[in-house]
Amino acid sequence: MTFLTHFINGISLGSIYAIIALGYTMVYGIAKMLNFAHGDVIMIGCYAVFMSMSSLKLPATVSVAIAIAVCTVLGIVIEKVAYKPLRKASPLAVLITAIGVSYLLQNIALLVFGADSKSFQSIVAIPPLRLAGGELVIPSVTIVTVILCIVIVAALLTFIKKTKAGQAMLAVSEDKDAAQLMGVNVNGTISLTFAIGSGLAAVAGVLLCSAYPTLTPYTGSMPGIKAFTAAVFGGIGSIWGAFVGGILLGVIEIMGRAYISSQLSDAIVFAVLILVLLVRPTGIFGKPIHEKV
Amino acid sequence: MKKVISVLLTAAMAFSMLAGCGSEEKKDALYIGGIGPTTGGTAIYGTAVKNGAQLAVDEINAAGGISGYQIEYKFEDDQNDAEKAVNAYNTLKDWGMQILMGTVTTLPCVGVVDKTGADNMFQVTPSASSTDVIKGDNVFQICFTDPNQGTKSAQYIGENNLAKKVAIIYDSSDVYSSGIEEKFVEEAADQGLEIVSAEAFTADSKTDFSTQLKKAQDAGAELVFLPIYYQESSIILTQADAMGFDPIFFSCDGMDGILTMENFDTSLAEGVMLLTPFAADADDEATKKFVSTYKEKYGDTPNQFAADAYDAVYTIKAAIEQAAADGTEITPKTASSDICDALKAAMTKINVNGLTGGEDGLKWAETGEVNKEPKAVKIENGVYVGM
Numbered sequence: 001m002t003f004l005t006h007f008i009n010g011i012s013l014g015s016i017y018a019i020i021a022l023g024y025t026m027v028y029g030i031a032k033m034l035n036f037a038h039g040d041v042i043m044i045g046c047y048a049v050f051m052s053m054s055s056l057k058l059p060a061t062v063s064v065a066i067a068i069a070v071c072t073v074l075g076i077v078i079e080k081v082a083y084k085p086l087r088k089a090s091p092l093a094v095l096i097t098a099i100g101v102s103y104l105l106q107n108i109a110l111l112v113f114g115a116d117s118k119s120f121q122s123i124v125a126i127p128p129l130r131l132a133g134g135e136l137v138i139p140s141v142t143i144v145t146v147i148l149c150i151v152i153v154a155a156l157l158t159f160i161k162k163t164k165a166g167q168a169m170l171a172v173s174e175d176k177d178a179a180q181l182m183g184v185n186v187n188g189t190i191s192l193t194f195a196i197g198s199g200l201a202a203v204a205g206v207l208l209c210s211a212y213p214t215l216t217p218y219t220g221s222m223p224g225i226k227a228f229t230a231a232v233f234g235g236i237g238s239i240w241g242a243f244v245g246g247i248l249l250g251v252i253e254i255m256g257r258a259y260i261s262s263q264l265s266d267a268i269v270f271a272v273l274i275l276v277l278l279v280r281p282t283g284i285f286g287k288p289i290h291e292k293v
Numbered sequence: 294m295k296k297v298i299s300v301l302l303t304a305a306m307a308f309s310m311l312a313g314c315g316s317e318e319k320k321d322a323l324y325i326g327g328i329g330p331t332t333g334g335t336a337i338y339g340t341a342v343k344n345g346a347q348l349a350v351d352e353i354n355a356a357g358g359i360s361g362y363q364i365e366y367k368f369e370d371d372q373n374d375a376e377k378a379v380n381a382y383n384t385l386k387d388w389g390m391q392i393l394m395g396t397v398t399t400l401p402c403v404g405v406v407d408k409t410g411a412d413n414m415f416q417v418t419p420s421a422s423s424t425d426v427i428k429g430d431n432v433f434q435i436c437f438t439d440p441n442q443g444t445k446s447a448q449y450i451g452e453n454n455l456a457k458k459v460a461i462i463y464d465s466s467d468v469y470s471s472g473i474e475e476k477f478v479e480e481a482a483d484q485g486l487e488i489v490s491a492e493a494f495t496a497d498s499k500t501d502f503s504t505q506l507k508k509a510q511d512a513g514a515e516l517v518f519l520p521i522y523y524q525e526s527s528i529i530l531t532q533a534d535a536m537g538f539d540p541i542f543f544s545c546d547g548m549d550g551i552l553t554m555e556n557f558d559t560s561l562a563e564g565v566m567l568l569t570p571f572a573a574d575a576d577d578e579a580t581k582k583f584v585s586t587y588k589e590k591y592g593d594t595p596n597q598f599a600a601d602a603y604d605a606v607y608t609i610k611a612a613i614e615q616a617a618a619d620g621t622e623i624t625p626k627t628a629s630s631d632i633c634d635a636l637k638a639a640m641t642k643i644n645v646n647g648l649t650g651g652e653d654g655l656k657w658a659e660t661g662e663v664n665k666e667p668k669a670v671k672i673e674n675g676v677y678v679g680m
Contacts, residue, residue: 002511009503054556115336116550117524119531119557128535139535212500213531214524222497257504263465263493 001135006258007251012142012211014250015149019204020227021234021242022156023197029173029237030193033091036098037078038201039224040105045071045202046209046219047113050120060123067202075198076191084187102221109217117216120209141210148207152200153243160239165192173237226253226269233273235286244284321625323359325350325609326385327368327602328378328405329397335373337550338598342397342419343368344591345599348583349606359610360617362625371396375404382408391629392417392636394605397598399423399468406432415633417608419601422546423468427661431633433640435601435608435649437665439469442545442568443476445667446518449568451484455541456516458489460509462502462529464521465493473520473545489514494525502529506538516541523551530561541566546667549597552675559675568667570649571600572677580648597649604647604655615639 020042027035048067052058058066082101086094126140160166168189171179180186208223209215226249234245249269256268276284327346329339350366358364367388369381378401385393393409393416396402402421409416410429418426419435422442427434450456459481464470474491481488489512492505506529509517517533517540519526526548533539541564548567552559573584573594583603587595613623613636621635645655649665656664670677 002507005507006504009501009507013501050556110332110336115333115340116555117527118555119527121556121558128537130537137536208500212528214500214528216524219500222500253498254501254504257498258508261493262505262508263495266495266497 001132004136006254008136008138008142010251010254011247012139012145012250013254014230014247015145016204016208016211016223016246017227017230017250018149018243018246019152019200019207020223021231021246022152022239023200023204024228024231025234025236025238025242026156026169026193026197028231030169031083031190033083033094034098034228035083035194035197036095036224036228037101037105038197039220039222039227040102040109041071041074041078041198041201041220042205042208042224043109043215043217043220044074044105045205046120046215047109048202049123049206049209050118050215053121053123060125064123064202064206067206068199071198071202071205072195075194075201078198079191079194084190106217106221113217115217117214120213120215122210122213123206124210139211141207145207145211148203149243149246152203153239156196156239165189169193229270229273232283233276235280235283237287238283238285241283241285322363322365323613323623323625324365324367324389324391325606326382326388326390326393326395327366328371328381328385328393328395328401329368330373330401331368331370333372333374335398337596338420339370339373339397341596341598342395342602344587345595345602346394346419346606348586348590348599349603353606353610359613360623364606371401373398373401375401377401378405379408386412386414390414391625391627391632392609394419394602394609396421399426402426413630413633415629415636417605419605420598423472424662425468430637430659430661433608433657433661434663435605435647435655435665436546436597436663437570437667438662439472440476442667443473443478443520444480446473446520446543446545446568447477447480447484447486449669450516450518450543451481451486455543455566456514457485457487458513458515459486459518460489460512460514460516460540461491461518462505462509462521463491463493463519464495464499464525466495466497467521469547470520470522477518477520499525500528501532503532503536506533506536509540510536510538514540516543519544519548522547523549523554526551527554527557527561530565531558534561543567546570546597552672552677553594553596559672562672563674565672566669566680567672567677568669569597569677570665570667571597572670572679574676579646583648600648604645604649607647608643608645608655609636611643611645612636612639615643 023038045067048070049063052063052066078101082097122141124141124144128140129138168184171184172186172189230245230249231242234241252272253265253269257265329342330336331339350364354363369384371378371381378396382405393414396405397420399421402418403425406429416432422436422439424438463474490508544567546569549569551562616635616639623632640657641659647655669680671680
């Protein structure tokens with residue numbers, strides 16, 4: 001029963017990593033850049049929910065909708081202001097810019113909300129599920145997280161397969177210039193990708209803070225890095241990869257903490273990552289890289 | 294264009310150098326510097342110290358200063374970073390600092406004490422609680438030391454028979470937390486406490502404690518000892534509640550702040566015990582006045598850090614007055630090294646009746662350690678109640 005509890009905790013943490021990793025992986029797949037500010041968009045989403053719930057006293061569903069709207073707009077604005085002018089610049093310049101945006105968001109949050117941590121009230125106000133005579137307690141937020149994660153992945157896959165905009169994304173990710181020649185609006189598609197990725201960040205943020213209820217301007221940075229690892233683990237650019245990588249990472253982290261050492265859990269996670277990358281350099285679901293000439 | 298800029302820059306530099314000289318000559322106040330994190334993850338502590346000390350400085354200045362001299366007080370941010378703290382120290386020295394009140398957190402303080410030791414600069418730290426901080430004879434602490442808290446906690450639990458089976462959750466990446474944990478484990482053996490699980494976390498994984506709690510629960514812990522800060526404690530309390538685990542939670546001064554944490558459901562903290570030198574709802578006159586002035590000025594309930602900083606400034610005042618009584622007059626012109634020699638000797642003689650001292654006030658040993666006794670309080674109906 002204890003094993004099962006740890007396993008469920010792992011799946012729950014992994015689902016959150018997976019949702020964040022989806023944002024990383026989509027942006028990488030289409031814009032070929034690592035959006036290191038993604039973790040901080042999550043944090044902004046958390047503050048949006050926190051402020052609308054505690055200051056404006058809005059119901060949870062409305063607050064989440066506001067957060068998604070705020071993050072979507074923020075994602076588009078970041079892309080337009082910080083990344084679009086650098087579309088032709090070297091990948092390194094874009095990477096540094098992304099780190100800069102990350103710090104900018106953290107410091108703005110510090111300035112506006114202060115450094116003291118806020119306690120986040122879970123938006124899922126359902127009592128936990130008790131199984132096996134109270135032996136196995138599953139918090140309701142865990143159930144919601146896992147279900148939402150699966151729904152989001154399914155929706156994204158359908159979106160990319162069935163819609164015109166989704167096909168455009170696929171085309172841009174294959175070859176930007178060729179897609180443009182074929183009449184695909186590349187800039188619009190990249191904006192859309194950022195919008196979806198950032199909207200997902202808001203959802204991930206709400207779930208993250210509901211499960212682990214503190215909120216500081218640095219809340220997003222560590223989960224962001226872990227989710228980025230998950231995306232690489234699964235094969236960056238692949239939606240399935242982000243999903244599987246996220247879940248695996250969460251389970252390995254919790255299992256390592258439970259059965260090997262609570263102090264070394266991060267070391268274990270990254271050791272596994274190194275092993276996977278040694279065997280499969282492009283991650284579990286990654287496509288082999290073809291050098292373009 | 295470049296020429297214009299370079300001329301402007303040169304002019305600015307020359308002017309600033311002159312300005313520097315000017316203040317040197319006109320100096321007619323005692324220069325006390327402070328260092329601590331006012332931005333970053335531990336900003337809550339640095340800000341509290343900055344404000345608490347400012348309050349004391351304002352009071353002293355309004356009442357005529359120290360031996361007739363006004364205090365000039367300047368606080369520099371170190372973002373809880375050792376390198377930035379040393380930079381801040383150098384900045385303050387250029388400004389003309391004679392006495393250092395700081396730094397706030399242990400890690401940067403360890404870096405700064407090397408510098409103050411080499412410069413023979415008198416230093417009082419309000420809240421850096423590691424014993425590493427007071428290795429030099431020029432540094433004095435206002436807070437009690439980490440080992441003291443660990444030992445005291447184990448003694449308290451043992452003597453009051455709170456529990457026999459104890460679990461610990463601590464931050465192995467933090468000297469404060471692991472220092473307390475180490476001493477607690479040592480003393481627990483003498484107190485007949487059985488440590489059924491000791492689980493660590495690090496700065497990089499401090500959001501999820503379900504695993505550590507589950508292990509404590511499975512091991513049958515009656516009491517969980519949390520030598521950590523309140524941010525992490527708030528998650529632990531919430532997660533323990535969600536999983537239906539209800540042991541006694543016992544913590545140290547890092548837990549101070551949990552009740553004022555925005556939006557935290559304080560009913561979860563009911564029954565939590567902690568060691569603290571200062572409770573903002575104590576009903577003595579000095580505390581009441583301090584709390585109300587602080588609230589009025591900064592809109593917040595002061596925590597233990599603010600109180601320690603307030604006491605630190607009054608301690609400096611008492612030491613300067615003691616030095617004067619011993620025949621060494623300290624003036625704005627006295628060199629910092631001479632001040633240090635005089636105050637070092639004075640510190641062991643003074644007795645400060647501060648906010649955070651017990652009934653016999655604060656006294657210091659030559660080592661720089663204060664005689665302060667950690668007091669145990671329990672949270673009942675959302676307030677600290679002495680035990």
